Amino acid sequence: MSRRTILVLGASGLIGRFVTDDLRARGFRVAGVARRLSVAQTMSALDIELPILSLDAAALTRLLGEHAVDVVVNCLGVLQDGPGSDTNAVHSDFVARLLQSIGDSGRAIRLVHISIPGNASEDRTAFATTKREAERLIAASGIPHTILRPGFVVAPSAYGGSAMLRALAAFPIDLPSAEMATPFQPVAIEDIVAAIAWLAARDIDDASVKSVSWDLMQAEPITMAGVIEQFRHAFGTAGWPRVAMPSFMLDLGAKIGDLASYLGWMAPMRTTAIAELRRGVRGDPSAWIAATGIKPKTLAETVGRHPATIQDKWFARLFLVKALIFASLVTFWLVSGFIALFVSYRAAAGILIAHNFPSALVDPVTIGTSLMDMSIGVLIAFRRTAAIGLIAGIFASLGYMFGAAILTPDLWIEPLGALVKTGPAIVLMFVALLMLDNR
Incomplete structure (x- = not known):
């Protein structure tokens, strides 16, 4: 030829x-x-x-x-x-x-x-x-x-x-x-x-x-x-x-x-x-x-x-679910930060006060973590910064879990299991990170 x-x-x-x-x-x-x-x-x-x-x-x-x-x-x-x-x-x-x-x-x-x-x-x-x-x-x-x-x-x-x-x-x-x-x-x-x-x-x-x-x-x-x-x-x-x-x-x-x-x-x-x-x-x-x-x-x-093949089936089943995963993570971080900052600010700050957190740090920590949560949601929403947002979300969630274990350990046995549910959220962000590629 x-x-x-x-x-x-x-x-x-x-x-x-x-x-x-x-x-x-x-x-x-x-x-x-x-x-x-x-x-x-x-x-x-x-x-x-x-x-x-x-x-x-x-x-x-x-x-x-x-x-x-x-x-x-x-x-x-x-x-x-x-x-x-x-x-x-x-x-x-x-x-x-x-x-x-x-x-x-x-x-x-x-x-x-x-x-x-x-x-x-x-x-x-x-x-x-x-x-x-x-x-x-x-x-x-x-x-x-x-x-x-x-x-x-x-x-x-x-x-x-x-x-x-x-x-x-x-x-x-x-x-x-x-x-x-x-x-x-x-x-x-x-x-x-x-x-x-x-x-x-x-x-x-x-x-x-x-x-x-x-x-x-x-x-x-x-x-x-x-x-x-x-x-x-x-x-x-x-x-x-x-x-x-x-x-x-x-x-x-x-x-x-x-x-x-x-x-x-x-x-x-x-x-x-x-x-x-x-x-x-x-x-x-x-x-x-x-x-x-x-x-x-x-x-x-x-x-x-x-x-x-099983690869074909997994891809087909997850293709539409991928959009749902990312949309839910964006919503989760934006809404959680918004609620803590604008809707239930007193309750969010009250958790720290009730656990003898230094009063001078209550407002800065409550505001800072709320803004951080919303920033993570924004980062995940944009394709170019989604990986950064997902990694930040994983580390932020781990930080919340370890911080609570040290400062407010009783939250781990709170009836609604808010901190326990953070573990599956971390896993979901890790899954989203693995699914980020298009080609």
Whole structure:
């Protein structure tokens, strides 16, 4: 096989990571670039952390030249505008600079761009319209290119929406009937990589693939209900009785997800995600199948080849519970501090006075611990500082327990067991700390 060099942009994502690793296994030289890579994702010297979206065209041109790139695979994308996320900047502005850099590189480079299926007339979200604008820029560039429009991607890993569907399959909960009936054609991630590998092996002058757009998905129609049902067979939950979620709860969850995104969390349920879900996933893979000879795997073949392991089941069950854990911890620390400071200040201070605490320290300690509790809640609420907040919460709780053992030991046998209950709270914070990673 020709030792061609492929540059994968967005190598930390669901598609990008799998593409990077699989193409290397096929014998290609692959440089995987992402803004941030986890330690586990830096398995090669060619896994590169770069502020890729802030690079200008000249810097991108240098990157292409340094690695002698033959094929660029652009897997970059963001779901929704928000702090640190700009759909137009990622999907349109960056693609414009990338096209310029390819043109200025003086090299014969093929661009493989990951987009979304569907008709432009149905685009309603900023995510969809900016993705479509990128397609228009690429089509007008004259650069050899292939636009791939995968359906719902089924992969061994799961982030965002793919993780949410697995979570639904693990519980006896259905989406509202209208959403369950939407077309939702899936594609195995192995088929996406097979298409990219097939393209990478083509000569740059091959006119048949110089300017094409393909839908990548199984040919057989299937609905959202069918997708979730297949995962339920894998999880062993297919026979469970189920309750349909009311539509207002889906919309409310999306609004809460929007709020969480402003705190830095990658919430899978946001208004854009629900809008795209209601639009459905459909397309015509016949052109892709005819050109490449690839026979797309059906969902049954894809999920059936990877039966649910205990790891899969734990992940699916805990995925939605994770949000509940963090929300409860934030509420716990904020409310406990607020009550002690503003609602029951006299009672809180009275506990210290009743146990002969130095009077000069009663007010400072009561106020200080209350503010500390609320600060811990705020730290946990923001994704960037959540780990600091959880560690602070664990040490603060241990401090309360040991301090009470020394200064007010009788509180340990208090009928409601307030101090005894601190132990499970510490364990929950430790669990939250272990679940903090997204990738």
